[in-house]
Amino acid sequence: MTLALTLFTLIAISLGAIFFLAGTVGLLRFPDTLTRLHALTKADNLGLGLIVLGLLPQVDWPVGGLKLIAVWLVVLLAGATVGQLMAKAARSDAWNGSTDLEPPR
Amino acid sequence: MSAALIVDLGLTLLILGLGVWTVAARSNNGAVVGYIAYGLLVALVWVRLAAVDVALTEAAIGSGLTGLLLLGVATRLPRSARLTRPPTGLGTRLLAGFLSAAVAGGLAAVVLLLPDPAPTLAPSVAANLPATGLGNPVTGVLIAFRAIDTLLESVVLVFAIIGVWSLAPKDGWGERPGWLRPAPLGSALTLLAQLLPPIGILVGIHLFWTGATAPGGAFQGGAVLAAMWVLAMIAGLARPPAVSRRWLRLMLVAGPALFLTVGIAGIWLAGAFLAYPVAYAKPLILVIEAALTLSIAAALGLLLAGPPEHPSAAERQP
Amino acid sequence: MSSVTLFGLCGAALVGLGLYGLIVLPGALRRIIAFNLLGSGVFLLFGVIARRGGGVIAGTGSDPVPQALIITGLVVAFAATALAVALLRRLLQETGRDDWDEDERSDR
């Protein structure tokens, strides 16, 4: 394995990890549901993408590599869909009945 | 303290924290979401316990499918039931707390006092595994050494289907299961339900196939296939089949029936019920596993689809 | 203390927690969840037993017999949860209630 590839792995994975951190910070610090959602979906998809990217040089091809890409695709697809649906849900009334903000009976 | 122990300690604390949350949460949805997260973490613990086969099952069934099942009812509870009602009386809670603490304490003591070296069947399994032609010892136990448990368990799923179907409301019999009736949905979900299943089906088949030599098998593969089917049903791309369909029932019993047939044949071909003739052990096991995967996928999917309902029930009922 | 023991204690605590929830919680849904917690504690304890058995002989790995039993148990627990949820949803449809106790009182 060449040094360049190893270096690439190190950098990509470190970046990916930082994106996860950013996503978490966003989830914890942002003021309302929608902004948290946007921060989160971007951060975790990018984070996972970078980690997959960084791992690609480290695995056997084609099976190992394709599996990694499949994981990323699945998460990307699901993340995009769920993000959209969650945004809709957060805006609609359907979930307000289940927030803690509703006063108890 | 080693690094691994610190990680495991963190994992344990998280799991216990989420466990407490699912018991203590005020909102039902919150408890269910907590349980889903809990299931994800438990799957990681199984990896730490060197039980990847179990981790796969937990990830697929314990967290994913159970999560959907629980959500299906949590979101339908009437508003009044969503918030905590007057709690159980203090006396009951104290008693329950005492009892639970005693049980937990007793178990903790047992954990600390388990015999050392631990008794194990691992060498015995390893010694006899070659006779089955399999490489994955867990599959060997499931399909050969303790085949009867697996056979009866696949029958349990048929029982469960009968049980759930028998709850069909009036006029429901013979119709399609009613829980997954899709609401009108946006294009995003439709797209996902078109793109995800091809990947999922590949993964499911891969898990079944690889189960002979590596972690995986009929249950894990079947669970993933079931999830994909249910996803298609939620998105309205597939409708749950009517329970009166003959092919559906055949599919549900195909696995156990084939397992049973091969088992009976074993009485004459290999000298005992559920024994395999050595020369044909592996192909026979693979065929059984394939049929089981199919039946398990069908059964799990239908358990999530609920009892049959008359189409007009959609308007009448939640 | 080893990681395996730690997870064993975690399993013991989960059993206690699940039991407590099963007795105390109002509403059938919450009891069903508590039952699942209890079950997962039991499986975890069994997994710890498997891990100990695997570690002794092979150095790594886990005794495959309990693993197979846990897998069986997980599937059975799912089927049980499905049946319980089905009963609860039908009860909800018929009466709007989410617990058997309330129904019992209305009988009287």
Add this chain to the structure above:
Amino acid sequence: MDIADFLLAAAVFVLATVALGLTRILRGPSDVDRMMAAQLLGTGGVAALLLLGVATDMNAITDLALVLALLAAFASVALVADARRPEPEPVPDDAHPEGKTRT
């Protein structure tokens, strides 16, 4: 430090980070927030498993990551798809919830 150690350290870091996010489950306030935390945990768990699988060279762990990704996606979709349905109407004979006390 060899590359496997680095991958393991990264796995632990990611896991610890997303675990921190789980406090959203406690804080809510809405269930969408909670689901986001669970989703982040799912993605983080998948990332950690991929890292672990490559670090220990175990293909089965990568398979597990794949299953986890599929099923976590499935659970989130199910949640949101379900949540958009209308609330069930309270049943008439349950009309006096205030009077309820548990036996």
Add this chain to the structure above:
Amino acid sequence: MLSNLVAGGDRLLVLALILPVASLMLAFVLGGRHAERIALATLPIGLAVAVAIAAAVLHGDAPLHTDLGGWAPPLGVALRADGLSAIMLLTTAVVMVAVGLFARADFQVPPGTTESRAPFAFWTLLLALWAALNAVFLGEDLFNLYVALELLTFAAIPLVCLDGRAQTLAAALRYLVFALLGSVLYLLGAALLYGAYGTLDIGQLAARIGGDPLEPAALIAAALMTAGLLAKTALFPVHLWLPPAHAGAPAAASALLSALAVKASFFLILRIWFDVMPELLAQMAAQVLAALGAAAILFGGVLALRQARLKMLIAYSTIAQIGYLFLIFPLVASPETAPLAELRNAPGAWTGGALQLVSHACAKAAMFMAAGLIAASLGHDRIRDLGGIGRALPMTLFAFGIAGMSLMGLPPSGGFMAKWLLLLAAMQCGQWWWMLVILAGGLLTGAYLYRVLATALSTQGPSPVLVKPVDRSREWVVLGLALISVLLGLVPLSSFSLIQIGRDVSGIGVGLP
């Protein structure tokens, strides 16, 4: 021919296990009217298999045993049938046949439809329940038995709410939660035993537990498993789920649940304490179990007296009758009961307990079915309004009465013999307090049955209006089953040697009454 049976005994065990499973799957696929036909066709075959197993055990004078898949325990799983298993298999088959014949009228596919819900569910679940019970009675592996228990749960619960009413749904849900708690505690115990001894096979466990100083795990495991099984058996004080579940189910289903389903978990308690745990520990547990049993006898009897509905009364009677079963523990386990080896094979508390299992199964199934006939004919089952039913349904009431005689323990019934043997055993080992309980229980049973019979036989008032004529052939089935529970008392005790085959049970010898 008999020696052929013994030689083929291992295959008989397999057959007993897979026959109902195979029938069930066939019935499930074909559905419609075929479900009923397949179930009915299975009844005589299943009965024949059970008879053959009993004959093979009796003739061979040894338990039957087979290793499934050719893998010997601890790696593999074995099936085993000793005398008690054979008796339970036989009882199950007899009750199944009776209930199957009885249920035909209730669970027919209505004309004009190809399949309907209740008949499909009932006939498949009948076979399912049979499969589960046979698996419990034949199991020799603790985890295999866990799966069998779960099979039983899944078969029993839907039977409770076959009619779909809200009350029965609630009862089924409650039953399910109790049953699941029970199974999971049982599983936990099995896991701990595996962790301590490395096997799940009952025979091997007994040898390993007996050979070493007791592991703490074994103690906790026994407690957990017993607690779990008690919840499933509905022993006082974890009986709450039983009355609404058993009383709410359709009559045929109630008969199956009350006569057989609760016996399965009791059977496992017996196996744990007599076949797995060392005797010393068993003696300590015995007093606790019997005390709970005594409480159940009294409590169940008093509550049965206070019920307004006939089926509820019968359900509470089940709680009391289950209590008797638990009196076996101190009377068999006590060292005083078996001072002499030659007395060991004489009928004693063990035989009495087994007789109670069998006679209660037959009597209770008959009573629930009789109550079902009464309820169907009158359109209700309020005890207060049963006046004159004795004139309208004399045969049904007669069957109810003689089944009740067996429950009360009046001679010459099977119930009398069971309670008599328990009484004598209690006397001989000086545990007179159990005698008081048995006698008080008999009085309570007499009182609540008198309440029913006195009303039903009263000659005052007009004859009741029957909303539906009663089917004579169904009355015969009920009567037949009730007669069996009585006739058990007329069979010479020496012929019960089957019960003791395969176990070194310390039974006390008593003079034949």
